[in-house]
Amino acid sequence: MTTGRVIKNYNGFYYVDVGEPQLVECRRRGKIKEKILVGDELEIQLLGDDKGVIEQVLPRRTMLRRPAIANIDQLFVIMAAQSPDPSQFLMDKMLMTCEYGGIHPSLCINKCDLNRPRAEELKAFYETCGYAVYLVSARENCGIDTLRALLPGKVTAFAGPSGVGKSSLLSQLLHRDDLSVGAVSAKIRRGRHTTRHSEIMKVEDHTYVVDTPGFSALDFDHLEARDILALLPDMAPYGGRCRFSSCLHRTEPGCLVKEAVQEGKIQPERYETYCKIVDSIQERKRYV
Numbered sequence: 175m176t177t178g179r180v181i182k183n184y185n186g187f188y189y190v191d192v193g194e195p196q197l198v199e200c201r202r203r204g205k206i207k208e209k210i211l212v213g214d215e216l217e218i219q220l221l222g223d224d225k226g227v228i229e230q231v232l233p234r235r236t237m238l239r240r241p242a243i244a245n246i247d248q249l250f251v252i253m254a255a256q257s258p259d260p261s262q263f264l265m266d267k268m269l270m271t272c273e274y275g276g277i278h279p280s281l282c283i284n285k286c287d288l289n290r291p292r293a294e295e296l297k298a299f300y301e302t303c304g305y306a307v308y309l310v311s312a313r314e315n316c317g318i319d320t321l322r323a324l325l326p327g328k329v330t331a332f333a334g335p336s337g338v339g340k341s342s343l344l345s346q347l348l349h350r351d352d353l354s355v356g357a358v359s360a361k362i363r364r365g366r367h368t369t370r371h372s373e374i375m376k377v378e379d380h381t382y383v384v385d386t387p388g389f390s391a392l393d394f395d396h397l398e399a400r401d402i403l404a405l406l407p408d409m410a411p412y413g414g415r416c417r418f419s420s421c422l423h424r425t426e427p428g429c430l431v432k433e434a435v436q437e438g439k440i441q442p443e444r445y446e447t448y449c450k451i452v453d454s455i456q457e458r459k460r461y462v
C-alpha cells in the first residue's frame with residue numbers, strides 16, 4: 175500500500191502525488207462512500223507506475239467547504255488595498271469562514287502599490303485582532319520574499335475574492351509565469367474569473383500551494399447565533415462569563431463582551447460584524 179495526496183480531481187480521476195515526479199491516476203473503489211477532496215491523503219494500491227486504486231481516505235486535519243479542500247496547514251486570505259476596494263465586513267467574514275474550517279488564517283494585503291496608507295491601516299487593525307498581516311505588491315515584487323519563507327514543509331492556500339491578485343502572487347512566489355492572471359476590467363473595476371480549478375501545486379517535497387478560486391464567505395445564517403463568537407479570536411476570550419450563560423452579547427445586562435467593547439479591548443468594527451451576523455441569524459429564526 176502507498177500513501178499520497180490528491181493534487182487534482184478531473185473527469186472522475188484523482189491525480190495523486192506519491193513523492194515521485196509522475197502523478198498516479200487513481201480511481202475510487204466502490205466501497206469508498208465519502209467525497210474525496212483535493213488535499214486528501216489516501217492509501218492507494220498501485221497498478222503499474224502511474225495508475226492506482228484508492229483504498230482509503232485518511233482522516234482530515236482541516237477542511238474548507240467552498241472550495242472544498244482538505245488538510246491545509248496555513249491559509250492566507252488575500253485582499254487588495256484597492257481595486258477591488260476592501261470591505262472590512264467581507265474580510266471579517268472570510269477570516270471567520272477559515273476559523274469555521276479549523277484554520278486560523280493570516281491576512282495578506284496585495285496591491286499595496288495602489289494604496290499604501292489604506293494597507294497600513296488594515297495591517298494595524300487586523301494585527302490588533304490577532305492575525306498576522308503581510309503587505310505585498312505582486313506587481314512591484316514587494317514583500318514576496320517574506321511570504322515565500324513561510325511556505326516550506328506546509329500546504330498553503332491562497333484565498334480571497336476574485337481579482338485581488340492570488341494568481342499573480344503565486345506566480346511571483348513560484349517564479350512561474352504560466353498561472354492564469356486575469357485583467358481587471360477598467361469599466362467595472364472588478365476582476366474577471368480566471369482560475370477555475372482548485373489545484374495543489376508542488377513547490378518542492380512536502381511544500382505545496384493552492385490557488386483557491388471561488389473562495390467565498392460562509393452563509394452564516396445556517397449556523398447558530400451562539401456559535402458565532404468563537405469564530406472571532408479577538409472576541410472569543412470574553413465569551414462564556416457573562417451574567418447569563420445564554421448571553422448573545424447584544425442587549426443583555428451584565429455582558430462582559432459589551433464591557434470589553436466599551437473599554438476599548440474589542441474594536442467596535444469587529445463587534446459590529448458580530449452583531450450584523452447574529453442579528454441576521456435571529457431574523458431568519460423569526461420567520462421559521
Ligand SMILES: Nc1nc2c(ncn2[C@@H]2O[C@H](COP(=O)(O)OP(=O)(O)OP(=O)(O)O)[C@@H](O)[C@H]2O)c(=O)[nH]1
Nearest residue numbers: 285312313336337338339340341342355356368369
Ligand atoms: N496594481 C497592482 N495590480 C495587481 C497586483 N497584483 C495583481 N494585480 C492585477 O490584478 C488583476 C487580477 O489579478 P489575478 O492574479 O488574476 O487575481 P486573482 O485573485 O487570481 O483573480 P481570480 O482568479 O479571478 O480569483 C490583474 O490585472 C493583475 O495584473 C499588484 O500588486 N498591484
Ligand SMILES: [Mg+2]
Nearest residue numbers: 340341368369
Ligand atoms: Mg486567479
Ligand SMILES: [Zn+2]
Nearest residue numbers: 416421423429
Ligand atoms: Zn454577553
